[in-house]
Amino acid sequence: MGDFAVVAIASALVLTVVQAVTFGIGRRIGRYNVVDVAWGVGLAAVAVVAPVVGGGDPARSTALALIVVVWGLRLSWHMWRKSAGAGEDPRYVEMLERRGGNRVVTVITRIFLTQAIAQWVISLPVQVSAVGGPVRGAGWWLIVVGVVLAVVGVVFEAVGDAQLRRFKADAANRGKIMDRGLWSWTRHPNYFGDACVWWGVYVVAAAQWPGVLTIVSPVAMTYFLVYATGARLLERHMARRPGYADYRRRTSFFVPWPPKV
Incomplete structure (x- = not known):
């Protein structure tokens, strides 16, 4: 359980960094649909970091890392090409108009923090496998x-x-x-x-x-x-x-x- 706690914390920190960088990029370019690009990148990052921190069975961890990294980077590249030059996602426009108030707080909590939590939950099989034996x-x-x-x-x-x-x-x-x-x-x-x-x-x-x-x-x-x-x-x-x-x-x-x- 102690090893898993380390992996879980490390995964959460990695996802926080990915989402923070993505938020900064979104602020700079003026649209937050760039968060869709971070979905695959974040999960790929967890697949790389988790086995390094966890020290579990290398065969299974390597298999999962290869699958998730290939899937995640391909998806992120696809989303980047799809959104490049496009306007803001209508979902986020509607959300900001409906919520009102502090737009920065809304963006951070409703878009980036929500995705980070979702990524952490989705990556649980990778995290648990990272501390498992042969x-x-x-x-x-x-x-x-x-x-x-x-x-x-x-x-x-x-x-x-x-x-x-x-x-x-x-x-x-x-x-x-x-x-x-x-x-x-x-x-x-x-x-x-x-x-x-x-x-x-x-x-x-x-x-x-x-x-x-x-x-x-x-x-x-x-x-x-x-x-x-x-x-x-x-x-x-x-x-x-x-x-x-x-x-x-x-x-x-x-x-x-x-x-x-």
Whole structure:
């Protein structure tokens, strides 16, 4: 328990630094949607720092670090390219207008602090694994399954993002609904890939006690992706787009499934 406390504190400090730097960048450029870029960077930083501080089984810690770092840096790079040159996120504009009062305090507490806490909770499987001993017996099968699931998630998300980026880059597609490639099997391949990554990370952590207790991480991530800030919120915005109702009727919401004819 003492080792985990050290890892937990170190992770919290790392996330605080990441969010503080991101807040400073946001203030400088005049928009706070840069916090979306910090999501992957912060989790990748925890995946690197936690095993160094924890000193647990190096094989499992290295596997988790590679998965989370590749996933996190790719996602952050994607979000940076997506937000570069764009205006402020409408969610944050609405939040600041609704809350009023001290805008700096609102931004820090409602955006950056909230994300830091969420990152700490999501990274629990990585933190717990960083202090665990070697995995023996059947536990190795869980590690293999978890790694495969996470890799599938990274690839699924990356391919979905690349397909959407190419679709939007073609002027002939302006005003059209993306319904090709992975987007013909699920309306949210990027969110589904994210969920796979963190369920995979959890399975790796669950290969040894008490990693199984960190199930709050993939559950919380899936909730964010589907309800809180992800798919459902985006669907409400997209519902006004011409052709989206038909797209919804023939395409699976979240889990990939062959499209209806």
